[in-house]
Amino acid sequence: MVPTLWNDNNQYRRTVLKTMQWLTMLAGICFICINIVKNQWPLAIIEMVAVAFTLAFARARDRTRHLARWTLVYLCLVFLCILLGIWQTRFATGQFIWMPLIPMLAYLLMGKRTGTLLTAAFVLPGLALFLALEWQSNNTLAHGTAISNIALSVLLAWMLSYVYESNREAVVSELQRTAERDPLTGLHNRLHLESVFQQLKVNEKVPYIAMLLVDIDLFKHINDQFGHTAGDEVLRATAKQLRACTRRNDWLFRVGGEEFCVLLPAMASGQAAELAEQLRLRLSASPVAIKGRDIDATISVGLSNWPLDGEQFHDIYQVADTRLYRAKKQGRNQVVAL
Template sequence: MYEHSHLRNEQRLTAQATSDALTGLPNRLKLADVFERERAHALRNGTPLALVFIDIDHLKQINDRFGHDVGDHALAHFATVLAQRLRSNDLFCRLGGEEFAILLPGSTAAQAYAIADSLRERLAAAPLPVEGDALCMTLSAGVAGFGADGQSLHELMQAADRRTYAAKRARRNQVIARDDKPQATAQA
């Protein structure tokens, strides 16, 4: 009985250490662990692997206007809406604040772009009910592909993060998969 209780407590503590309490999503620690396994699989089998870095647009304004309780509800809503559209083998994580990442095993950067853009559209189409109103939420995202953008989680995170902030600087509510300027900016 003691061993069973000890094992259950150890599993509970591990789950707490690798998940975000607010959204229930895995956290950065879990991402690092799963990335190493998926990286080894991608190298061994020559399969693609991609990472999407996501930042919720204007979360600070939601917090400032409606309070942190609504901001927390917005984070949970965001996590729920996006998680419904992902495959079971994708790893959707909350990194902290309004920053999230999705590890997409078996996906090229082009496929990851399509997935991220569909998530962007899905979020925009699923407003958060707040005080009798519908609050539209948007996201900015950057995509990085294993190999082309690096071999380590750190390198992929840097590339995807850089592209996310390029999306935010350009006009928000978009996904960028390459380092060249966004289409709208290039035409301007």
């Protein structure tokens, strides 16, 4: 599951699509008129279909949950119009100014993987047909030069589009990783805690969600007595124990200085309380060794459950926080689940 924070990383593509759709409809109407006058009905009909689909896509663009599918069909129609237009003119050299648009739009709107497949599906057949027809011409030298120029320009556009999209995806991936992770512990940070909770709620395979709020006891005392370096090691050790006690599909967050949150999908309150107790025992039995000294650290845990303790995220969080406060007030180093 991808957190909502990064789930809609195609917003910039929606913006590009808005401009592209207007240009497509305006250019399409012009070309339809021209091709009807020239009696080129096959191309005019394909262009009518492309314009009609573009209009429908423009109406659905901002609300559809299947943007990639709509975009794929849209690009296939546009690229088909380009190739059919070149074929109708018997692959006249001037028509090939449209060919470099194929890789540019494919990578910009579909990403690296699908963009590569889409480009190959339209560019390679187009170049192959152009090569086959041009090679039959008598003026071999002149047409050979034209073929080389066209092929190189299209392949250069393809290569540059691929490199650009590869670098863009790598940068975005690194920015996402940096933004969503706590640099000290490697756990998720609080930034998308609520969005993950909301996604889990709508999953039909998740009838309930347990939430643990975990707080390191007397953490300020650890920092004051042993230094912030020791405090950092205690935080890392706590995160390590959290990973060891939870499942792969559980979500771990560092939500404050010494506070952590754990979301346990499809785990009943009783099981979650047992897991929290196991975590508490493991931490209390595992002093953190720093420069030859053992630092004892314990935790207090507050537990809540969706939907038993409320329907909304802030309700569940508030219940867990209240129970965590009670665990602290009752002497720390304990789990409060009710």
